[in-house]
Amino acid sequence: MPKTITLTERFGHLVTTPSPKKKIERDSISVSLVEEALRCAEARGVSREILLEAAGIAPATLESPRARVSPVQYGRLWNAAADALDDEFFGQDAHPMRRGSFVLLCHAALSSRDGEQALARIASFLRLVLDELVFEPDIDEKRMRIWLNDQGAPKTMFAYATGFILVYGLLCWLLGRRIPVLAAHLRCAEPAASDEYRLMFCDELRFDAPRSFVELSAECATLPVVQTPATLKRFLRDAPANFIVKYRNPDSLAARVKTRLRQTAPTDWPEAESIAAALNMAEATLRRRLKQEGLTYQAIKDALRRDLAIARLAHTRETIPQIADALGFAEPSAFRRAFRKWTGVRPADYRRER
Known part of the structure; x- marks a missing residue:
């Protein structure tokens, strides 16, 4: 039997374990997306046990x-499935997106002048490697729309999301900023995990649409491409874990609060009054504006603690008491209860045997 050539062996270290600082700055991925990826692979004869082992899940x-899992774990799962299927699109198109396609796509788009040209090159490249999902840019001074021309029956939500992650993640990196997603209308029926997909796309995510498209902020069409061959090497080293997660609104108050909290150890996180003062507003204003975004200060802290716990369980050898202490819990039992409330599983069950 011939030796399997992995993405790492063929194109360099596409997925590596980032430094602890990088890991704790990232969000997490719903297990529903993990299940979708596993189902795609299983439909083509690949064992989920093999993929979960490779991903460290x-x-x-x-x-x-x-x-939930960390972006690094999901990125490893993506690459393990790509190795097993020789397809970086999880086998969701009649024509496989062969291993190494994304690396070549990056090189094809890197020399683009601006966002409009980069998107055109990305769409042209993907037209060569996918048959059933064609990306067609439609740009004018008022909008930057990407039509997702799905041939025949609607694709699954997971297929649209996979394509979106590849196109949007690369475009954001090329321009050096997160591009506002204004709307997304898709032909598929609303999935059970629609809330998770809204975090990935935007609040204005609609289903059962007559045509599929994603609309981005028009200003990104004229933004210059700022990346270079040197930065591309670093980008590919951590791909796709470094562009899988998309925050709903990086300019929101919740995002500003999270940025402040990430700069401080959980044991030293301030009370609402102190963080409001740091953001130059009254505590009542902080609470009111967070409520308008559907959040509370406590909910933000809980979600961030959850993601920090997931990252530490997945990527460090710290004991559960050590993690509990680092996250500001008075005792390990309190951490265990909180983690089970957040995720539905115990920390000991979540962490694979080492």
Whole structure:
């Protein structure tokens, strides 16, 4: 049997374990997306056990619909599936997106002048490697729309999301900033995990649409491409984990609060009054504006602690008492209760055997 050539061996270290600082600055991925990826691979004869082992995801994690994984774990799963299927699109198109396609796509778009030209090159390249999902830019002074021309029956939500992650993640990196997503209308029916997909796309995500498209802020069409061959090497080293997560609104108050909290150890996180003062507003104003965004200060802290816990369980050898202490819990039992409330599984079940 011939030796399997991995993405790492063929194109360099596409997925590496980032430094602890990088890991804790990232969000997390719903286990529903992990299940979708596994189902795609299983439909083509690839064992989920093999992929979960390669990704460092404990099978017990999948037992709760509230569970989440780190972007690094999901990135490893993506690459493991690409190796097993020789397809970086999870086998969701009649024509496989062969291993190494994304690397070549990056090189094709890197020398673009601006966002408009980069998107045109990305769409042209993907037209060569996919048959059933064609990306067609439609740009004028008022809008930057990407039509997702899905041939025949609507694609699955996961297929649209996979294509969106590849196109949007690369475009944001090329321009050196997160591009506002204004709307997304898709032909597929609304999935059970629609809230998770709204975090990925935008609040204005509609289903059962007559045509599929994603609309981006028009200003990004004229923004210059700022990346170079040197930065591309670093980008590919951490891909796709470094562009999988998209925050709903990086300019929101919640995002500003999270940025402040990430700069401080959880044991030293301030009370609402102190963080409001740091953001030059009254505590009542902070609470009111967060409520308008559907959040509370406590909910933001809980979500960030959850993601920090997931990253530490997945990527460090710290004991559960050590993690509990680092995250500001008075005792390990309190951390265990909180983690089970957040994810539906125990920390010990979540962490794979080492």
